[in-house]
Amino acid sequence: MEPILSVKNLHTWFYMEEGVVKAVNDVSFDLYEDEVVGIVGETGSGKSVTVKSIMRLIHKPGKIVSGEIIYRGRGKEEDILKLSRDEMSKIRGKEISMIFQDPLTSLNPLYTIGDQLTETIVRHQDVDRKTAWEIGIEMLRKVQIPEPEKRMFAYPFEFSGGMRQRAIIAIALSCNPKVLIADEPTTALDVTIQAQILELMKELQKEFRTGLLFITHDLGVIASMADRIIVMYGSRQMEIASAEDIFYKPFHPYTHMLLRAIPRLDKKQDKLEAIPGQPPRMIDVPNVCPFAPRCPRRLDKCSKELPELTEIEPGHFVRCFNPVLDKKESEAMKNE
Numbered sequence: 001m002e003p004i005l006s007v008k009n010l011h012t013w014f015y016m017e018e019g020v021v022k023a024v025n026d027v028s029f030d031l032y033e034d035e036v037v038g039i040v041g042e043t044g045s046g047k048s049v050t051v052k053s054i055m056r057l058i059h060k061p062g063k064i065v066s067g068e069i070i071y072r073g074r075g076k077e078e079d080i081l082k083l084s085r086d087e088m089s090k091i092r093g094k095e096i097s098m099i100f101q102d103p104l105t106s107l108n109p110l111y112t113i114g115d116q117l118t119e120t121i122v123r124h125q126d127v128d129r130k131t132a133w134e135i136g137i138e139m140l141r142k143v144q145i146p147e148p149e150k151r152m153f154a155y156p157f158e159f160s161g162g163m164r165q166r167a168i169i170a171i172a173l174s175c176n177p178k179v180l181i182a183d184e185p186t187t188a189l190d191v192t193i194q195a196q197i198l199e200l201m202k203e204l205q206k207e208f209r210t211g212l213l214f215i216t217h218d219l220g221v222i223a224s225m226a227d228r229i230i231v232m233y234g235s236r237q238m239e240i241a242s243a244e245d246i247f248y249k250p251f252h253p254y255t256h257m258l259l260r261a262i263p264r265l266d267k268k269q270d271k272l273e274a275i276p277g278q279p280p281r282m283i284d285v286p287n288v289c290p291f292a293p294r295c296p297r298r299l300d301k302c303s304k305e306l307p308e309l310t311e312i313e314p315g316h317f318v319r320c321f322n323p324v325l326d327k328k329e330s331e332a333m334k335n336e
């Protein structure tokens, strides 16, 4: 089976007065129908710019410098980057939907939830407003909003944060998109609500058989959701593997560090381990390993050359000159 979405050698840069911010460099990955892919990394690693590029939401001074984004959901291969604005607006929200971190910015405060749901449905589906309203009620029911018939008349401010995020999910899924992109969808919510929303997203993703691209800075959040995980650092992909391999057989020293930053129940921790050092400034970055300045396993050449993303085991890629391949060493690093 072919992937529903293939990102190939994507480069997205911002042309600032101070220099060029190379936010995304040479990013490539596939997303299959019904698959959940997590993109994980610290702030500034290029996660949001990657998915905004897929949605063609990069504006000046930003530019998609090169690459291809192949979408196969409409019975043919289309390069999203080559589509006209008109064609793109048929894909955005219908074929590929996106949920942002802050539900307030994605909802219009002046319109009821019902109006916003029906607006999306009418825009993309061949139905009248009455039918769209009925579909809207069904969608609110699916995201487990109680008394959906009544809630259609509510304004966003009348909903709690968790309810707003449920409404956003309802809007995003109302046209049955083949790809759903979620950028830190639960970060603004408290922990219990976060867990409920994640559970809901997981159920709906299975029911709708949507390919889900899920962005987070917290590996723990996608532990139970992702089939595959992409670890990003300093605009580049550092490791790509099945979620199982990322958690149990991580090769990249940076992935090890991210894992140590997840709270653990089996280990007494006074405080969570912070990753030492600062994320790199992305202006005029040289072509060397971006993680080298913070890496405990750094070799001389790491600050001189950029390692290739290499497939070390089938489906398990790593960009590192000194990966943690030895099992004992790996265990020791985990328990440090």
Ligand SMILES: Nc1ncnc2c1ncn2[C@@H]1O[C@H](COP(=O)(O)OP(=O)(O)OP(=O)(O)O)[C@@H](O)[C@H]1O
Residues within 6 Å of the ligand: 014, 016, 021, 022, 023, 041, 042, 043, 044, 045, 046, 047, 048, 049, 050, 061, 062, 217, 282
């Ligand atoms: N509109 C913009 N103008 C200039 N630089 C930008 C712009 N948007 C993003 N960048 C830069 O691109 C780089 C990658 O940003 P991006 O938002 O993709 O990071 P991220 O991994 O999603 O982090 P976060 O979790 O904070 O959203 C950063 O260095 C950021 O400063």
